[in-house]
Amino acid sequence: MVSLVINGQRISAAPGTTILEAAREAGIEIPHLCYHPAFPPVGTCRLCAVEIEGLPKLEPACSTNVKEGMVVRTESPRVVEARRNVLELLLAEHAMDCPICDKAGECRLQDTYQAYSLAPGVYAEDKTRRGKKIALGGGLLLDRERCVLCTRCVRFLESVTKTSELGVFERGDRSEIGCVEGRLVDNNYSGCLAEICPVGAITDSDFRFKTRAWFLEARETICPLCGRGCAVFLESHPGFPRVPGTAKAYRVRSRRDERVNGHWICNVGRYGYGYLEKSRCRELAGPLAKTLNLKAATDVVAPLAAELRALKYKGRQTRVAVVLSDWLTNEELFLAGAVFRRDLEIGRCHLVGPRDGSPDGMLLTAERSPNRAGAKALGFNTEETTLEALARDTDLLIVFGPFLQDRFRPADIASAWAGVKTKVLFTPRDEGLGAAFDLVVPTVWPAEKDGSFTNCQGLIRSFSPALAPPPSAVPEWRLLTALGRAVGLNPSFYIPFRSAGDVRRAMP
Amino acid sequence: MNREDELFLTRDFGLDHLHRLETYVSRGGYRAAAKALKTMTPDAVLEEVKAANLRGRGGAGFPAGIKWGFVPRGTDALRYLCVNADEGEPGTFKDRFLMSHNPHLLLEGAILASYAVGIRTAYVYIRGEYESIARRLETAVSEARASGWLGDHIAGTGFGLEVFVHRGAGAYICGEETALLESLEGKRGHPRLKPPFPASIGLFRCPTVINNVETLCHIPGIIRHGAEAFLKRGLPRDGGTRIFSVSGAVARPGCYELPTGSSLRELIYERAGGVRDGRKLKAVIPGGLSAPMLTENEIDVRMDGDSLVEAGSMLGSGAVIVIDDETPMTLVLEKITKFYAHESCGQCTPCRVGTAWMARIAARLRAGRRRNGDVDTLHRLASGIKGRTLCPMGDAAALPVLALVAKFRDELERSS
Numbered sequence: 074m075v076s077l078v079i080n081g082q083r084i085s086a087a088p089g090t091t092i093l094e095a096a097r098e099a100g101i102e103i104p105h106l107c108y109h110p111a112f113p114p115v116g117t118c119r120l121c122a123v124e125i126e127g128l129p130k131l132e133p134a135c136s137t138n139v140k141e142g143m144v145v146r147t148e149s150p151r152v153v154e155a156r157r158n159v160l161e162l163l164l165a166e167h168a169m170d171c172p173i174c175d176k177a178g179e180c181r182l183q184d185t186y187q188a189y190s191l192a193p194g195v196y197a198e199d200k201t202r203r204g205k206k207i208a209l210g211g212g213l214l215l216d217r218e219r220c221v222l223c224t225r226c227v228r229f230l231e232s233v234t235k236t237s238e239l240g241v242f243e244r245g246d247r248s249e250i251g252c253v254e255g256r257l258v259d260n261n262y263s264g265c266l267a268e269i270c271p272v273g274a275i276t277d278s279d280f281r282f283k284t285r286a287w288f289l290e291a292r293e294t295i296c297p298l299c300g301r302g303c304a305v306f307l308e309s310h311p312g313f314p315r316v317p318g319t320a321k322a323y324r325v326r327s328r329r330d331e332r333v334n335g336h337w338i339c340n341v342g343r344y345g346y347g348y349l350e351k352s353r354c355r356e357l358a359g360p361l362a363k364t365l366n367l368k369a370a371t372d373v374v375a376p377l378a379a380e381l382r383a384l385k386y387k388g389r390q391t392r393v394a395v396v397l398s399d400w401l402t403n404e405e406l407f408l409a410g411a412v413f414r415r416d417l418e419i420g421r422c423h424l425v426g427p428r429d430g431s432p433d434g435m436l437l438t439a440e441r442s443p444n445r446a447g448a449k450a451l452g453f454n455t456e457e458t459t460l461e462a463l464a465r466d467t468d469l470l471i472v473f474g475p476f477l478q479d480r481f482r483p484a485d486i487a488s489a490w491a492g493v494k495t496k497v498l499f500t501p502r503d504e505g506l507g508a509a510f511d512l513v514v515p516t517v518w519p520a521e522k523d524g525s526f527t528n529c530q531g532l533i534r535s536f537s538p539a540l541a542p543p544p545s546a547v548p549e550w551r552l553l554t555a556l557g558r559a560v561g562l563n564p565s566f567y568i569p570f571r572s573a574g575d576v577r578r579a580m581p
Numbered sequence: 582m583n584r585e586d587e588l589f590l591t592r593d594f595g596l597d598h599l600h601r602l603e604t605y606v607s608r609g610g611y612r613a614a615a616k617a618l619k620t621m622t623p624d625a626v627l628e629e630v631k632a633a634n635l636r637g638r639g640g641a642g643f644p645a646g647i648k649w650g651f652v653p654r655g656t657d658a659l660r661y662l663c664v665n666a667d668e669g670e671p672g673t674f675k676d677r678f679l680m681s682h683n684p685h686l687l688l689e690g691a692i693l694a695s696y697a698v699g700i701r702t703a704y705v706y707i708r709g710e711y712e713s714i715a716r717r718l719e720t721a722v723s724e725a726r727a728s729g730w731l732g733d734h735i736a737g738t739g740f741g742l743e744v745f746v747h748r749g750a751g752a753y754i755c756g757e758e759t760a761l762l763e764s765l766e767g768k769r770g771h772p773r774l775k776p777p778f779p780a781s782i783g784l785f786r787c788p789t790v791i792n793n794v795e796t797l798c799h800i801p802g803i804i805r806h807g808a809e810a811f812l813k814r815g816l817p818r819d820g821g822t823r824i825f826s827v828s829g830a831v832a833r834p835g836c837y838e839l840p841t842g843s844s845l846r847e848l849i850y851e852r853a854g855g856v857r858d859g860r861k862l863k864a865v866i867p868g869g870l871s872a873p874m875l876t877e878n879e880i881d882v883r884m885d886g887d888s889l890v891e892a893g894s895m896l897g898s899g900a901v902i903v904i905d906d907e908t909p910m911t912l913v914l915e916k917i918t919k920f921y922a923h924e925s926c927g928q929c930t931p932c933r934v935g936t937a938w939m940a941r942i943a944a945r946l947r948a949g950r951r952r953n954g955d956v957d958t959l960h961r962l963a964s965g966i967k968g969r970t971l972c973p974m975g976d977a978a979a980l981p982v983l984a985l986v987a988k989f990r991d992e993l994e995r996s997s
């Protein structure tokens with residue numbers, strides 16, 4: 074380890090660490106625009122220049138490595154003067170349309186100016202008019218009057234997606250970002266560009282003008298849309314602009330996890346959050362109730378438990394079939410195993426998830442479920458099944474999740490299962506499947522609950538709710554705990570489970 | 582003939598057909614290469630160049646031998662020589678003079694440098710506008726190949742070298758050594774962050790030596806006559822001759838080869854015939870446009886790196902631009918700032934925005950639309966660029982403006 078002093082604070086850092094990273098680890102933030110930890114430093118914005126004792130010039134913290142005994146100052150008058158100077162230059166030709174800029178409130182230029190300068194502009198020359206609202210592809214728009222030419226976008230496309238759709242054209246103050254040979258940005262990670270743009274130069278039409286960044290509440294969660302399970306922030310806000318109401322998701326952003334997704338997420342995960350709202354089983358008395366027999370979980374548990382017990386003792390083979398899904402958490406699958414397989418000795422516990430898609434060779438996997446690896450590890454059968462197999466000798470069918478519909482048409486389900494006496498569906502959404510069931514119980518999506526998933530790399534990661542569920546919906550782990558208790562074959566086992574964490578601790 | 586006269590690069594420039602191999606050889610050409618390859622080890626060549634303390638003629642004045650010594654030794658890993666023939670510094674026209682009169686001298690210098698460093702491939706990165714000179718160089722390369730001075734087994738030895746001529750596309754910044762490398766690799770000519778320096782990671786990520794044309798042209802003389810002779814011609818610490826490109830308001834503009842350390846006043850008044858049309862000298866830019874200007878009472882200075890630094894300027898590329906008393910300083914300021922604003926690569930903030938801003942102010946001053954505080958703003962902008970950019974171009978753009986503002990402030994403030 075190398076020992077050095079930054080702003081009078083003695084810190085130690087691994088050899089080869091840059092001053093910027095070493096300072097950051099010690100809680101000292103050095104402002105910067107072009108530097109991004111995913112790329113080698115380019116040292117061009119000059120905002121991170123710091124004073125190093127014994128050196129005549131200020132040096133860029135992003136690209137200068139720590140040295141034993143180094144004495145660094147990041148807030149000295151010289152440093153702050155240089156920082157202000159760079160800010161002045163960056164703002165001289167800047168659009169200054171912060172009131173209508175999506176990035177306002179989370180803009181590095183704005184934040185740094187607020188922290189270090191707040192000096193009035195003296196630029197008295199005519200500003201150059203540059204292109205605004207230039208379509209880059211992928212729903213991204215470029216505003217060249219806001220661009221600070223950090224080239225993060227260019228470097229991202231060069232080194233991460235290796236598609237190189239963007240480049241810098243012209244030179245000097247005529248430099249501008251543009252599409253190389255007119256080719257639009259077209260890759261499954263294009264959404265990352267708006268995220269890594271430190272200013273509002275690249276905006277995303279998915280988010281554009283929908284809300285102000287400062288209204289958003291960012292909570293950590295895991296993307297459930299494929300087996301990778303990228304770490305993300307789900308950002309929600311109760312409504313526009315400040316109307317209290319149900320929290321609504323506005324944006325998904327990547328969250329750094331070096332073990333899984335590094336800094337990035339794919340467009341499927343970024344833009345796919347619409348499923349949270351779509352066809353949601355929300356209010357028990359809402360429009361869905363006209364066609365479905367929507368019931369709250371609390372009203373369903375006792376009668377369902379009674380029926381399960383009755384069927385268990387009726388013959389040698391239980392006349393119950395259960396369909397689970399790989400969107401359930403490890404805790405839920407564990408509880409489902411306890412209730413259905415261990416206590417009730419139900420042999421037919423199948424797993425039905427969404428259909429596979431094609432992998433993209435980077436993060437996106439073929440499976441479009443977050444917990445197939447977890448389900449396999451818990452011994453669930455992930456092989457395909459048929460509607461007939463599920464209906465044979467069955468009096469009670471319990472289905473978790475909406476995914477049967479990805480494989481069968483609701484009408485076929487209804488006719489294949491016409492002979493099954495009781496059919497119960499636990500699902501967060503309904504798009505016609507519920508009509509084939511006697512009872513539909515609203516549940517929650519992973520983003521709204523506690524639990525853990527095992528991703529395609531075998532990593533087990535837990536998460537807590539990032540969004541409040543609809544009031545009528547109950548997380549499956551809670552429902553299964555209640556059901557296990559009510560079935561009464563092993564009641565004391567379920568007593569301690571007051572949270573998904575309690576269940577996790579009981580798991581092998 | 583006086584042996585030491587052979588240390589003058591331009592000694593034979595009056596001869597017809599010097600650019601042809603036979604003429605060059607008849608004047609002693611390729612004898613240094615033969616001597617080195619047959620009788621000296623690469624280390625001995627390197628040591629000789631180190632002893633000569635040959636300072637780079639491209640602008641920075643870094644000793645060539647020391648630079649070569651930075652290339653890792655004792656491996657046969659790929660390494661390259663890049664000859665910087667971009668000659669972009671305004672006022673400079675010595676490299677074209679050397680290459681068009683005597684292309685084989687450059688090739689011989691390249692052979693010696695390559696032999697000393699263990700290089701087998703050299704590129705001449707030549708300014709795009711020098712199309713006919715590039716052709717002349719290419720002809721020289723084929724001649725040299727045909728007679729065994731390039732290719733495998735040069736002069737029957739185990740040493741081989743290939744030389745490729747590559748034309749630039751008209752960007753001043755591509756003369757900066759790392760931008761040159763990027764450009765040669767087929768990328769935008771953007772200077773690289775240093776370290777790493779080209780001697781460790783250069784062209785195609787291999788160790789690379791980059792030298793100016795004139796620097797390399799001195800090597801054959803040093804090898805033939807020894808470091809000592811070289812140091813005697815010129816100053817003890819900064820030997821040899823230099824080719825000064827003299828332009829501007831002088832009676833006889835042109836290239837003048839003089840021993841390093843010659844007087845600037847003599848260069849202007851005795852060689853270049855003094856100020857044109859009986860006008861008076863107002864200022865001199867002594868080392869290419871980037872060098873801070875000197876006023877009439879500052880020109881009793883020796884033309885060597887150290888003396889000019891002492892005088893608050895620099896020797897740079899040795900290009901002397903003379904400004905007469907009828908030239909308004911707003912015009913000079915406009916030319917300087919416009920050039921750098923046009924040529925900034927645009928990577929780093931102070932240079933990209935600062936040069937453009939300065940150019941806009943200068944254009945207004947020139948057009949008689951001065952505002953209060955303009956000169957202070959110029960000074961502040963130039964100070965904000967100086968020492969704070971990624972490559973030395975920032976300093977190149979800031980220093981001449983700072984000098985002009987300091988020395989001609991009254992004139993600028995009177996403009997309107």
Ligand SMILES: Cc1cc2nc3c(=O)[nH]c(=O)nc-3n(C[C@H](O)[C@H](O)[C@H](O)COP(=O)(O)O)c2cc1C
Pocket residue numbers: 636637638639640641642643645665666667668669670753754755756757758759791792793794796797972973974977
């Ligand atoms: C903006 C800029 C432009 C330059 N242009 C040239 C050039 O045209 N020719 C040249 O030889 N060196 C030029 N240089 C200097 C080179 O970077 C480098 O120092 C030189 O080629 C090294 O050769 P030398 O050591 O033989 O002088 C330039 C430097 C800068 C910063």
Ligand code: SF4
Pocket residue numbers: 754771772924925926927928929930932933970971972973974975
């Ligand atoms: S100083 Fe100017 S030329 Fe050099 S890297 Fe920065 S912008 Fe480019």
